[in-house]
Amino acid sequence: xxxxxxxxxxxxxxxxxxxxxxxxxxxxxxxxxxxxxxxxxxxxxxxxxxxxxxxxxxxxxxxxxxxxxxxxxxxxxxxxxxxxxxxxxxxxxxxxxxxxxxxxxxxxxxxxxxxxxxxxxxxxxxxxxxxxxxxxxxxxxxxxxxxxxxxxxxxxxxxxxxxxxxxxxxxxxxxxxxxxxxxxxxxxxxxxxxxxxxxxxxxxxxxxxxxxxxxxxxxxxxxxxxxxxxxxxxxxxxxxxxxxxxxxxxxxxxxxxxxxxxx
Amino acid sequence: xxxxxxxxxxxxxxxxxxxxxxxxxxxxxxxxxxxxxxxxxxxxxxxxxxxxxxxxxxxxxxxxxxxxxxxxxxxxxxxxxxxxxxxxxxxxxxxxxxxxxxxxxxxxxxxxxxxxxxxxxxxxxxxxxxxxxxxxxxxxxxxxxxxxxxxxxxxxxxxxxxxxxxxxxxxxxxxxxxxxxxxxxxxxxxxxxxxxxxxxxxxxxxxxxxxxxxxxxxxxxxxxxxxxxxxxxxxxxxxxxxxxxxxxxxxxxxxxxxxxxxxxxxxxxxxxxxxxxxxxxxxxxxxxxxxxxxxxxxxxxxxxxxxxxxxxxxxxxxxxxxxxxxxxxxxxxxxxxxxxxxxxxxxxxxxxxxxxxxxxxxxxxxxxxxxxxxxxxxxxxxxxxxxxxxxxxxxxxxxxxxxxxxxxxxxxxxxxxxxxxxxxxxxxxxxxxxxxxxxxxxxxxxxxxxxxxxxxxxxxxxxxxxxxxxxxxxxxxxxxxxxxxxxxxxxxxxxxxxxxxxxxxxxxxxxxxxxxxxxxxxxxxxxxxxxxxxxxxxxxxxxxxxxxxxxxxxxxxxxxxxxxxxxxxxxxxxxxxxxxxxxxxx
Numbered sequence: 001x002x003x004x005x006x007x008x009x010x011x012x013x014x015x016x017x018x019x020x021x022x023x024x025x026x027x028x029x030x031x032x033x034x035x036x037x038x039x040x041x042x043x044x045x046x047x048x049x050x051x052x053x054x055x056x057x058x059x060x061x062x063x064x065x066x067x068x069x070x071x072x073x074x075x076x077x078x079x080x081x082x083x084x085x086x087x088x089x090x091x092x093x094x095x096x097x098x099x100x101x102x103x104x105x106x107x108x109x110x111x112x113x114x115x116x117x118x119x120x121x122x123x124x125x126x127x128x129x130x131x132x133x134x135x136x137x138x139x140x141x142x143x144x145x146x147x148x149x150x151x152x153x154x155x156x157x158x159x160x161x162x163x164x165x166x167x168x169x170x171x172x173x174x175x176x177x178x179x180x181x182x183x184x185x186x187x188x189x190x191x192x193x194x195x196x197x198x199x200x201x202x203x204x205x206x207x208x209x210x211x212x213x214x215x216x217x218x219x220x221x222x223x224x225x226x227x228x229x230x231x232x233x234x235x236x237x238x239x240x241x242x243x244x245x246x247x248x249x250x251x252x253x254x255x256x257x258x259x260x261x262x263x
Numbered sequence: 264x265x266x267x268x269x270x271x272x273x274x275x276x277x278x279x280x281x282x283x284x285x286x287x288x289x290x291x292x293x294x295x296x297x298x299x300x301x302x303x304x305x306x307x308x309x310x311x312x313x314x315x316x317x318x319x320x321x322x323x324x325x326x327x328x329x330x331x332x333x334x335x336x337x338x339x340x341x342x343x344x345x346x347x348x349x350x351x352x353x354x355x356x357x358x359x360x361x362x363x364x365x366x367x368x369x370x371x372x373x374x375x376x377x378x379x380x381x382x383x384x385x386x387x388x389x390x391x392x393x394x395x396x397x398x399x400x401x402x403x404x405x406x407x408x409x410x411x412x413x414x415x416x417x418x419x420x421x422x423x424x425x426x427x428x429x430x431x432x433x434x435x436x437x438x439x440x441x442x443x444x445x446x447x448x449x450x451x452x453x454x455x456x457x458x459x460x461x462x463x464x465x466x467x468x469x470x471x472x473x474x475x476x477x478x479x480x481x482x483x484x485x486x487x488x489x490x491x492x493x494x495x496x497x498x499x500x501x502x503x504x505x506x507x508x509x510x511x512x513x514x515x516x517x518x519x520x521x522x523x524x525x526x527x528x529x530x531x532x533x534x535x536x537x538x539x540x541x542x543x544x545x546x547x548x549x550x551x552x553x554x555x556x557x558x559x560x561x562x563x564x565x566x567x568x569x570x571x572x573x574x575x576x577x578x579x580x581x582x583x584x585x586x587x588x589x590x591x592x593x594x595x596x597x598x599x600x601x602x603x604x605x606x607x608x609x610x611x612x613x614x615x616x617x618x619x620x621x622x623x624x625x626x627x628x629x630x631x632x633x634x635x636x637x638x639x640x641x642x643x644x645x646x647x648x649x650x651x652x653x654x655x656x657x658x659x660x661x662x663x664x665x666x667x668x669x670x671x672x673x674x675x676x677x678x679x680x681x682x683x684x685x686x687x688x689x690x691x692x693x694x695x696x697x698x699x700x701x702x703x704x705x706x707x708x709x710x711x712x713x714x715x716x717x718x719x720x721x722x723x724x725x726x727x728x729x730x731x732x733x734x735x736x737x738x739x740x741x742x743x744x745x746x747x748x749x750x751x752x753x754x755x756x757x758x759x760x761x762x763x764x765x766x767x768x769x770x771x772x773x774x775x776x777x778x779x780x781x782x783x784x785x786x787x788x789x790x791x792x793x794x795x796x797x798x799x800x801x802x803x804x805x806x807x808x809x810x811x812x813x814x815x816x817x818x819x820x821x822x823x824x825x826x827x828x829x830x831x832x833x834x835x836x837x838x839x840x841x842x843x844x845x846x847x848x849x
Contacts, residue, residue: 032798034703034785041812044789048624058624059787061703061798062808067515076702130405138406143492143513144323161322164495167409167503170513171811174391174488181396182407193812 029237034061035068035081036147037171038101038190039224042257043081043245049253050244056237064170065147069093072227078238080227083147083190084154095225098245100260102191103152103220104208106176106198111135111183115202118219122156124186128163131186140175140187141168148172151222152188188220192259214260224259277747278661284653285662288721289675291714295682295690296534302693303528309521315528321494323514328525330532332496336504337533339497340414340486341479348419348479349472352426353461354583354590356471359427360434361456362587371595373834378598379424380830382775384806385823387485389601390417391810392608395489404501409491412500417489418479420597426475427594433467434460453580469547474681477540480533481683483508483778484807507533508685512778515689530689534682541678602827609824612817618825624789627815629822631791635705635799638792639784640773642709643716644766650713651720652755652762658721659728660750680718687715688782696783703785703798711783712776716769723768727761728754760844764837771833774826777803802826 033043040062047058061077068080069090086095105121107113113134121139123129130137141162142149149168153159162168169175175187179198186201191208194200200208203220212218226242228234234242244250251261307315310328318329355375363371394416395408404410437460445455461468491503492513505513511526622628654672662669691711701707731754739749755762785798786808792799800808802822809819 028793030793030797032787037811044624047789048626051624057790057793059790059798060624061785061787062812063786074697076696140407145514161320161494164493164504165406165502167406167491167493168513169492170487173809173811173816177391177810177816178395178407178409182399184405185407 029056029235031056031058031235031238031241032061032077033058033079033081034063034071034077035227036065036083036224037062037173038065038083038146038148038193039081039098042099042192042224042254042259045257046245046250046253047241049250050241054240056241058241064143064145065150066145069227072229075229075232078234079229079242082225082227084150084222085225086227092230094228094230096228096246097223097262098226099224099251099254099262100213100221101224102208102213102218102260103148103155103188103222104191104194104200105203105220106179106187106189106194106200107136108179108182108185109197109199111199113186113201115205116186118156118204121186121203122158125156125162125166126158126160128165135183136186138185139163139166140178140185141166142172142175142188143168143170147222148188148190152220155220155222191221192257194258210258210260221260271745274746278657281653281657281661282668284650285657285668285672287650288654288679288717289672291717292675292678292682294694295686295714296538298694299527299531299534299686299690303524303531306521306524306528310525315525316532321510321514321525323522326521328522328528330507330510330529332494333505333507333510333529334532336490336497337480337506337508337536340411340418340490340504340506341476343411343415344418344422344479345472345476347415348422349426349475351419351590351594352423352471352475353430353468354587355423355594356427356430356434356468357456357461358587358591359431361452361460362584363591369838371591373838374595374598375424375427376834376837377602377831378420378594379428380771380775380834381601382777382803382806382823382826382830383421383482383484384777384803385601385605385826386417386421387488388806388810388819388823389604390414390485390489392816393604398501402501406491406501406503408501409489409493409503410499410501411497411504413489414486417485418482420601421482421485422475422478423594425478426471429471429474430464430468433464433471436467437463451578451580453584454578457580457583466547470544473540473544473547477537477681477683480536480540481508481685483512483683483685487512507536508683508778511685511689515782527689527693530686534686537681537683537686538678541674541681544677544681545674605820605823605827608817609820609822609827612821613824617818617821622789622791627789627818629802629805629825631788632800632802632805632822634791635784636774636801638705638795638799639709639712639780639801640770642705642795643712643773644769646710646713647717647720647769648766651717651765652724654721655724655728656750656755659725660746660754676718676721679714680722684715684776684779685782687711688779691779691783702796703783703787704796705784705792705799706795708780708784708799709795711779712773715776715779716772719768719772720762720765723765724758724762727758727764730761731757760840764840764844767833767836767840771830774801774829774833775803776801777807780804781807802829 040060043060065082065084068082071077072080086093113136116131120131124131124139172189172193175189176197179185179187206212206218208218213221255261317331319331320327320329359371390413395413398413399408441459441463442455445459486506487509490506490509492505492509493503495504497504507529511529515526618629620628622630658669691707695701695707695710735753736749739753780801781804786800786804787798788800788805788808806819806822809815
């Protein structure tokens with residue numbers, strides 16, 4: 001009986017210690033941001049900057065633009081991230097543009113292609129036609145809830161679904177990974193996610209660069225949008241972070257990261 | 264066991280409570296089926312049931328949802344994977360039981376278990392980064408290697424351990440005198456194995472294959488990466504197509520309620536397939552043949568008997584013998600290759616800082632994943648252990664064997680075990696995250712995981728309870744102890760090693776899980792979670808996340824190698840406990 005008693009006391013002690021730890025740590029305010037995988041890397045950098053001077057925790061939940069928007073509608077986050085402008089059907093929401101981003105067309109590093117024509121890219125995705133005179137025979141697209149895809153389709157004038165030979169992948173990273181080792185595939189990713197792993201090609205002779213995007217010469221560009229729920233007031237902590245990302249200070253960080261500041 | 268001394272109110276209350284715990288899995292299955300059906304009705308209504316099943320266009324914009332090409336995709340992929348993986352698995356099982364050198368047997372069983380323990384997401388990573396480029400180099404297809412061929416290879420390796428271990432068990436329970444009789448009639452060992460013993464284990468092998476089909480149909484994360492999600496039918500080795508599961512993962516993000524309902528309906532159809540497979544399983548299951556006491560099973564016989572062979576003649580079966588060696592070596596090779604590949608790519612990227620360092624938005628480390636994985640494990644076990652052990656106690660100690668209630672509970676436990684994790688994820692998402700408004704949280708994930716591990720705990724505990732000799736119970740009653748006291752003081756302590764094993768298996772399952780967690784816990788991975796209402800990412804989800812943002816492949820490998828180390832340690836623990844348990848009995 002005595003032993004049992006000690007065991008029970010011990011259990012209670014451990015449990016209360018755990019509870020204590022949780023309660024003790026819980027003093028920080030938590031801000032939840034969710035949505036587009038294209039915006040996520042940028043948001044994480046902004047969050048890291050903000051946390052340096054403020055005692056908050058910013059949780060960035062990566063999913064997709066569609067999910068970020070629906071999370072906002074359902075009140076599952078403080079605000080959402082979308083890598084495309086809001087659509088007509090998405091009601092009760094307010095979209096605020098954070099910055100602009102280009103959509104880079106990418107091929108594998110060993111691929112000889114350096115330039116593609118808009119019509120050829122359209123034909124590749126719509127009809128599966130290989131790009132004439134090149135080694136490109138396949139396109140790699142994104143899933144339908146991707147903001148990058150939405151913007152790409154709109155800018156390219158692709159209306160229906162892709163040709164059946166086009167693979168569609170769930171995330172930006174998967175596209176980079178898949179393109180990396182090939183010479184026969186063309187994909188599209190956020191300009192800000194461009195790294196040495198893949199090679200960007202020019203579209204109708206115009207390169208996807210900072211200046212071409214900012215001067216509106218390069219046509220494949222879209223806004224990064226912060227999604228707010230209409231009529232819902234942000235918590236003080238979230239308001240602080242929101243004000244920060246819209247500030248000039250944050251816009252400098254955005255420009256440094258390779259995105260196109262709107263200010 | 265029916266002898267009851269007191270029928271005090273306490274005893275009766277205990278019995279009722281245990282019965283209720285046992286009934287929980289029935290309730291869980293009904294809730295899952297019912298709620299998913301309820302949530303998919305709007306889609307069936309707006310599209311029309313037949314149009315939904317037989318339509319082949321899925322365009323959310325126009326509200327057109329048809330899953331025929333996904334059904335075909337799933338069907339073709341499963342067929343190919345089971346044809347390849349099933350054949351290999353059966354050859355491997357035969358080799359393991361009859362031809363494996365005695366010293367190798369334990370190690371090889373470990374290999375198969377390890378193969379079963381590798382997380383789906385790691386298979387996906389391996390397929391994506393190694394297999395697809397390899398296939399591109401060999402076949403020079405017109406795309407990056409997406410499609411049926413790569414998927415078939417990965418999926419067949421994934422279902423292989425399931426089929427092998429079940430087939431092995433059924434081969435080992437073939438009565439010994441079948442073998443002896445075959446030898447006495449002048450068969451060589453190879454003839455006896457392939458013409459007598461394998462056919463004798465037919466029903467077990469078929470159920471093994473059905474279990475494999477179930478696994479293949481429901482596999483999500485690995486398939487989702489490699490299948491390519493094209494809009495066509497799998498008309499060639501390198502044509503991207505879509506399966507029922509990959510369709511869900513791909514499109515779930517689109518929030519429009521009508522498509523979400525259609526995706527749930529997609530999941531519901533998948534669930535129906537799995538349920539149908541379960542019924543098939545029920546149909547082929549045969550009770551143990553022969554007399555329980557007087558016929559020895561192969562596994563009970565001396566190992567030397569199995570190697571006895573009096574004739575060596577050239578026959579067709581000798582070819583099969585060679586093939587089984589090839590299959591076994593291939594399987595071992597594949598496993599070692601995957602493990603070494605991940606370690607070689609991952610371990611150089613591991614550092615103390617990456618493992619335990621301070622994590623933040625600027626620099627993600629694995630420290631939060633340690634905490635969130637432990638929290639998930641803790642919560643899931645706290646919920647599932649009482650439920651599972653209670654149910655097992657009822658099934659083994661209280662219920663009569665012939666009780667129809669017991670049969671129903673067993674059927675539902677099996678059903679629960681067969682439900683793919685993507686379905687659990689979807690159910691967790693619509694039920695715990697949305698309907699009970701828990702949000703993306705460890706709480707929602709932990710409860711979902713509890714449902715996933717419940718069948719493992721029930722089965723494993725029940726198994727070890729049934730191995731406790733009746734004489735122990737009788738002695739306890741004779742000393743005047745009541746039933747409840749007997750169960751808790753005598754039976755449970757005896758069965759502790761089985762319970763511990765079930766806990767470790769459950770931990771393995773939780774560590775492996777990714778599809779269900781992405782849907783219920785979210786992917787936030789930069790901070791140590793502060794409580795059960797926080798979103799978090801376990802190791803598997805972290806691998807997915809690192810792969811997904813495109814800039815952290817090295818981190819993905821490093822995390823995957825940590826994950827593999829866990830799996831290896833857990834496997835060794837299971838063997839150690841089994842070893843200790845066996846020594847205690849002797």
